[in-house]
Every structure is written in structure tokens, then in C-alpha cells.
Amino acid sequence: MSLANQRKKEPDVVRQKLLECAAQILVDRGLANLTVQAVADAAGVTKGGLLHHFASKQKLTAALFAEQLRTLDAEIDEAMAKDPVAYGSFTRAYVRSTVRGDLNGPCPCAALSMSTVTDPDLRRAWGQWYKARLVRHHDTDGDPELQLVRYATDGVWLADLLAQDGEPPIDRPALIHQMIELTRKR
Known part of the structure; x- marks a missing residue:
């Protein structure tokens, strides 16, 4: 069983973490390097987990x-x-x-x-x-x-x-x- 399946589900906390990680990537590497995979990796979630909260990079940047x-x-x-x-x-x-x-x-x-x-x-x-x-x-x-x-x-x-x-x-x-x-x- 993966760590993601063992962790307590806290969608608001995960969503906020994704936004914080996306902001940090923007600061450190710029908008061109803000990818769904990079944000998911930084937040410690799967790409699918990120896409559950934000259906696309555009939705993530809008949020x-x-x-x-x-x-x-x-x-x-x-x-x-x-x-x-x-x-x-x-x-x-x-x-x-x-x-x-x-x-x-x-x-x-x-x-x-x-x-x-x-x-x-x-x-x-x-x-x-x-x-x-x-x-x-x-x-x-x-x-x-x-x-x-x-x-x-x-x-x-x-x-x-x-x-x-x-x-x-x-x-x-x-x-x-x-x-x-x-x-x-x-």
C-alpha cells in the first residue's frame, strides 16, 4: 500500500500545499517550468492527485x-x-x-x-x-x-x-x- 493511500484525506490541506508548491516553483524557476508534474512532485502527491484538485495547468494557474x-x-x-x-x-x-x-x-x-x-x-x-x-x-x-x-x-x-x-x-x-x-x- 502506498503512502498516499495510508495518509489521512485532507483535501483543503492538499489543495493549499499544491498552491504553495506552485508559487514556490514560480519564484524559483519561472512560469515556463511550472508543470503539473513538477507541482505534484514538490507537493508529494501523484499527478492524478493534483488533477483531482486542478483539472489542468490553466486551472492551477487561475487558482x-x-x-x-x-x-x-x-x-x-x-x-x-x-x-x-x-x-x-x-x-x-x-x-x-x-x-x-x-x-x-x-x-x-x-x-x-x-x-x-x-x-x-x-x-x-x-x-x-x-x-x-x-x-x-x-x-x-x-x-x-x-x-x-x-x-x-x-x-x-x-x-x-x-x-x-x-x-x-x-x-x-x-x-x-x-x-x-x-x-x-x-
């Missing part, structure tokens, strides 16, 4: 992207709850969550996020999330100046993805400080 959006959403909500100034609070949280001062380079699932450029389903999911946030925070973050800060944030994120080895790193704390200052009412 991973949805998990990334939930994490980003929670992080932004937490930052906004701590922000004493309503005006620009979503934009400040978006800047801090996207252009992280504690990371040197792109966020862990940057390769997956980059695939929004080529994958219509992921692009649609991102667009729906972003539009819903803009509608929800229109009263505090609808000014065009704040939109420019969010566009600049996206540009920094893209620059991180396209950076070549050996390029000097950006002074993230200074950049974040300047972007946050732009969100203050004058």
Missing part, C-alpha cells in the same frame, strides 16, 4: 492567481484600515503592496502576474478586481493625480520584471516615499 488577488486584497484592506487619512488611502495601500520596500525586485508571483499580458482569463480577473476596487474607492481615490500614482506604481512593477542582472537597484524606500507624498492633498 494561484485568484489566491494572489485574495492576498493582495487582504493586504490592501489591512493597510487602509490603519491609514488615518481617507483621501488616497487605496492608492497608498496599492503603492506599498505593489512596490514593496522590503523586497529587492519583483514580488514572488510576478511571473504569474506578468502572464496577464498574454492570458485573457487572467487579464480579465485582474481587470475585474482592479475596476471593483476603483468603484469601491472612487470617493477617496478618484482624482486623476491618484490615478497617475497608480500608473507609476504599475510602471515600477514592470521595470522590476524587465530588469537585467547587474542593473543598479532602485532606492525603494525613497521611491515609495515620493509616490506616497504625491497622494497627499495639497
Whole structure:
């Protein structure tokens, strides 16, 4: 009898482990190396076990992207709850969550996020999330100046993805400080 047959069935735990392993493979090896077999091996399950939870690589990446959006959403909500100034609070949280001062380079699932450029389903999911946030925070973050800060944030994120080895790193704390200052009412 194999170890898989002896182990207690915990589908939620296995599903989460698969997502964690997929995220780690993305960070370590990139989207091109995210295969069903590689994720199954990393999680210690059979390929069939993975396919029980995610019917295809596309379903796995969609679930991973949805998990990334939930994490980003929670992080932004937490930052906004701590922000004493309503005006620009979503934009400040978006800047801090996207252009992280504690990371040197792109966020862990940057390769997956980059695939929004080529994958219509992921692009649609991102667009729906972003539009819903803009509608929800229109009263505090609808000014065009704040939109420019969010566009600049996206540009920094893209620059991180396209950076070549050996390029000097950006002074993230200074950049974040300047972007946050732009969100203050004058």
C-alpha cells in the first residue's frame, strides 16, 4: 500500500500545499517550468492527485492567481484600515503592496502576474478586481493625480520584471516615499 493511500484525506490541506508548491516553483524557476508534474512532485502527491484538485495547468494557474488577488486584497484592506487619512488611502495601500520596500525586485508571483499580458482569463480577473476596487474607492481615490500614482506604481512593477542582472537597484524606500507624498492633498 502506498503512502498516499495510508495518509489521512485532507483535501483543503492538499489543495493549499499544491498552491504553495506552485508559487514556490514560480519564484524559483519561472512560469515556463511550472508543470503539473513538477507541482505534484514538490507537493508529494501523484499527478492524478493534483488533477483531482486542478483539472489542468490553466486551472492551477487561475487558482494561484485568484489566491494572489485574495492576498493582495487582504493586504490592501489591512493597510487602509490603519491609514488615518481617507483621501488616497487605496492608492497608498496599492503603492506599498505593489512596490514593496522590503523586497529587492519583483514580488514572488510576478511571473504569474506578468502572464496577464498574454492570458485573457487572467487579464480579465485582474481587470475585474482592479475596476471593483476603483468603484469601491472612487470617493477617496478618484482624482486623476491618484490615478497617475497608480500608473507609476504599475510602471515600477514592470521595470522590476524587465530588469537585467547587474542593473543598479532602485532606492525603494525613497521611491515609495515620493509616490506616497504625491497622494497627499495639497
